[in-house]
Amino acid sequence: MSLRGVNVPPLELSANAKRGSKSVVRVNAEGWQNNRLNVESIVLNADAKPLTYNPAKLAFQFIGDSLSAGPGLDNGVDGAWPFLTGEIFKAEHNINAQPGATLIDIESFGNAHGVSFQFFRTEDTGYFYTSDHNFTTAWDFRRDQEPTHVIIHIGANDAAQNITSNAFENTYLTGAAQGQ
Template sequence: MAQFITSLLCAVKAALFLLCAQVQSQLTEAGSVVVRYDDPLIYYNGRWDDEPETWWTSSGFKINVQNLSNLTLNLGPYTSNPVLLGVSINYGNFTGFNATQGANVIPLGDLTYASDAVVRINSVGWQDNHMNLESIELNAGANLLPYRPSHIAFQFIGDSLSAGQYLPLGVDQAWPFLVSEYFRGEHNIQAQPGIALSDIDSYGNIHGMSFQFFQTEDTQYYYDPLHNYTTPWNFKRDYPAATHVVLTLCSSSSRTYCRCVVHKTYINFLENIRIIYPVQPLFIILPWGWPNPEGPPSPYYVGTYQQVVNHHDVYPSNLHPTIQGHQKVAGYFESWLEEWGMVAEGR
């Protein structure tokens, strides 16, 4: 009896082996290699929920592929219709691509990348920026390799002036993204137009950044019938952990605050951030103030931001910067960081 059971098990194993071989053969004949969303060789950045679906602008992923000639994104039902994606091959400039639910063939040009090809894809919109990744389909013969992240990792925290509102390619043309690209670093950008610092309703944001930064979702969750709740973000999912933290806040709803509220709220916010980033340098960039057609901008809360720093030792008609304006801001900050001692990562 035992011998019969052993023989039966061997026969079942052999049949399963043949079935797997047939399936693999069919996949090869179909001319594609399918990579599921949970493949450990996909390097995610930004904030994704369990669907997985992106939240916050610039959330995306990176893959390193050998023998790449075709790439298709299969996106699920939680994808914005459409969602504007930024696509970069081998650290080249990002180009825009409108993707929708279903299969999306990503343009790679006429080249076949026999050696390693790093593909970076992110959601660039300041709203309608949900990418629900189900799988990535590559050409037959493609081989997924580990992605090597930079040792420099920025965490940017801001509002519309950091989110790239009104720019054609959204956050990919905004100064935080440009600074990260300049230093060849990784980045997360938690920036939402109209958001206040305090946890108050501001321009449709029902929470302030002092609350929302610690959540997986940005403030769009409130208007999403499929996902109208928040979940705390697990900062251990940020890999690598941020090495530099940059804050630019309070340009939205500044007139609703008194100085004492700004000072106290900012201090408390930084104390909570310090729990997550105990040794990383914090950079506080002052908003450039209310526009003035007859002279320089009027600054917000003169002296208040300097008090916060000391405590912690450390356009057009819509009043937002143009593409050239963001480049100018990025250039100033890049020069400042280089004088401070930062050196771009080599690749």
């Protein structure tokens, strides 16, 4: 239900729920590009008791291109293999994937930068074409849960852009072009 910018998610407990059951609300954007999710406030029922969130000990960081971002899937990134893998393992999972992006920092299929640059920024390359893009803000990794596993699945677009294996390998191993 949406009323003038207010979204009320249905959180009713099922008929089989035990008294004292808890609801967990997870907010994520399933789209694979141009997602802006602005949560300005959350209103709780008067009898609601927020609980401290305890993240899972297993934490995956996925980095990739369209093969990880889920374009064309019914549920977008929520139907892509990184999201499903995180769900299967009941792990925390962050997915940084941009269709058409290369690892090496070049323009590729509408992306102004490669992932070796963009991963370290606060917005994806799709915002380059909007009036309020800002590639100057570095991501503050100190606020993130440290991943227990990093999975990088990228390179198809580098091959399509005729990036040499030496240039790809150098960027992969050294993190060249981190934009720092």
